[in-house]
Amino acid sequence: MTFQAPKGTFDWMPPRSEWALTVRDALSAPARRAGYGYIETPAFEDTALFSRGVGESTDIVTKEMYTFTSRGGQSLTLRPEGTASVVRAVLEHGLYGGPLPIKLWYSGSYFRYERAQAGRYRHFSQVGAEALGSEDPALDAELIVLAMDGYASLGLRGVRLLLNSLGCRECRPAYRAALQDFLRGLDLDEATRARVEINPLRVLDDKRPEVRAQLTGAPLVTDHLCGACKAYHEEVRGLLTAAGVAYEDDPRLVRGLDYYTRTTFEFLHDGLGAQSAVGGGGRYDGLSEQIGGPALPSVGWALGVDRTVLAMEAEGLLTERPRALGAFAVPLGEEARRRIFPLVSELRRAGLAVDMAFGGRGVKGAMKAADRSGARYALILGDRDIEAGAVQVKDLATGDQTAVPLAEVVEFLKGKDS
Numbered sequence: 001m002t003f004q005a006p007k008g009t010f011d012w013m014p015p016r017s018e019w020a021l022t023v024r025d026a027l028s029a030p031a032r033r034a035g036y037g038y039i040e041t042p043a044f045e046d047t048a049l050f051s052r053g054v055g056e057s058t059d060i061v062t063k064e065m066y067t068f069t070s071r072g073g074q075s076l077t078l079r080p081e082g083t084a085s086v087v088r089a090v091l092e093h094g095l096y097g098g099p100l101p102i103k104l105w106y107s108g109s110y111f112r113y114e115r116a117q118a119g120r121y122r123h124f125s126q127v128g129a130e131a132l133g134s135e136d137p138a139l140d141a142e143l144i145v146l147a148m149d150g151y152a153s154l155g156l157r158g159v160r161l162l163l164n165s166l167g168c169r170e171c172r173p174a175y176r177a178a179l180q181d182f183l184r185g186l187d188l189d190e191a192t193r194a195r196v197e198i199n200p201l202r203v204l205d206d207k208r209p210e211v212r213a214q215l216t217g218a219p220l221v222t223d224h225l226c227g228a229c230k231a232y233h234e235e236v237r238g239l240l241t242a243a244g245v246a247y248e249d250d251p252r253l254v255r256g257l258d259y260y261t262r263t264t265f266e267f268l269h270d271g272l273g274a275q276s277a278v279g280g281g282g283r284y285d286g287l288s289e290q291i292g293g294p295a296l297p298s299v300g301w302a303l304g305v306d307r308t309v310l311a312m313e314a315e316g317l318l319t320e321r322p323r324a325l326g327a328f329a330v331p332l333g334e335e336a337r338r339r340i341f342p343l344v345s346e347l348r349r350a351g352l353a354v355d356m357a358f359g360g361r362g363v364k365g366a367m368k369a370a371d372r373s374g375a376r377y378a379l380i381l382g383d384r385d386i387e388a389g390a391v392q393v394k395d396l397a398t399g400d401q402t403a404v405p406l407a408e409v410v411e412f413l414k415g416k417d418s
């Protein structure tokens with residue numbers, strides 16, 4: 001019997017898997033520099049956390065969750081997103097009683113039972129950042145700038161920022177009613193008509209052409225914002241411009257989660273086909289209260305690691321190997337293996353990336369392995385070298401070879417490692 005990774009999942013394999021690490025690192029680095037602390041929460045939670053937090057009427061809750069009953073009879077769900085878990089942890093640990101905002105970042109696996117296709121998986125990876133407990137447009141702008149800086153640090157040029165405001169509990173109800181009036185007059189299937197009653201904003205996010213075509217005249221949230229929301233949004237826009245971040249106003253932008261208020265945004269890449277969102281986020285001022293906490297106005301984002309790698313590929317950025325070996329050791333014989341092993345260990349401890357030939361292959365096989373490894377140098381040790389107390393350092397690109405005394409190999413390679 002043989003096995004394959006389940007449908008909608010895939011393995012990150014070397015050397016491509018290095019890019020997943022590179023992306024995770026690059027997308028989180030700006031947040032780490034901006035004072036966001038690392039948080040790690042469990043991969044599964046109480047099902048009710050997501051059904052209440054993410055919103056009963058969202059696609060995620062109605063059809064995409066991996067829910068199971070534990071042996072103890074509790075309903076648990078593999079996390080489909082990170083925000084609800086972070087808010088749960090902040091409430092559980094009482095962080096809201098301390099200095100605000102609470103700034104946190106995270107990275108990990110998320111699970112959604114989706115229609116599997118390119119860029120849409122059932123198991124995927126995100127980097128997220130959340131700033132909780134503060135209603136300050138500079139915080140919304142900060143997060144957006146940090147995400148854009150993360151994409152830019154990877155060399156991506158094609159990431160576009162879409163920006164909108166979804167209003168607050170003061171102005172959203174009137175807009176919601178106006179939108180419902182409009183939507184009730186359309187020719188929609190039963191499921192969508194039901195959605196009009198529960199969460200009409202989500203209908204604006206419908207991707208089907210027959211629905212999209214009917215939405216042209218839909219009332220826009222931007223025309224229904226209250227004074228406070230308008231001012232807040234203007235402030236966010238001004239700060240983005242001041243920080244040199246370009247955005248496109250998209251009055252139809254809504255997100256897949258129910259908890260968003262005010263600022264909402266999405267990062268798009270046009271090289272990805274239908275799955276064009278590489279990240280998204282927004283303000284969720286009501287989420288904490290929805291899951292039993294105090295008022296905790298917050299803003300955050302989640303960036304897709306898998307799609308960001310695909311975007312880099314679309315821009316031709318996956319050419320260079322992100323982490324090449326400095327040297328590859330080739331022992332010629334048993335005694336050489338015994339001698340070169342501590343040298344390899346020493347080089348690694350000195351911070352150099354070094355591998356060696358294993359399995360007692362002949363010289364030819366070992367040199368082939370050295371070439372294939374992508375290392376810059378081969379460290380060749382034969383009987384004569386052992387006698388001389390030196391190792392042959394061969395530049396694998398030019399073929400040049402020099403004997404370097406064993407005691408000086410670290411220094412020699414460190415000198416070249418620039």
Ligand code: ATP
Pocket residue numbers: 081112114119120121122123124125126255256275276277278279280281302303304305306307
């Ligand atoms: P989409 O509209 O593409 O379904 P979403 O609005 O559901 O995205 P979020 O929940 O905001 O996405 O997640 C943030 C980011 O995580 C997305 O922009 C995307 O890059 C990534 N992402 C979401 N779902 C998946 C998935 N099933 N497979 C791969 N990446 C995903």
Ligand code: MG
Pocket residue numbers: 256
């Ligand atoms: Mg989705």
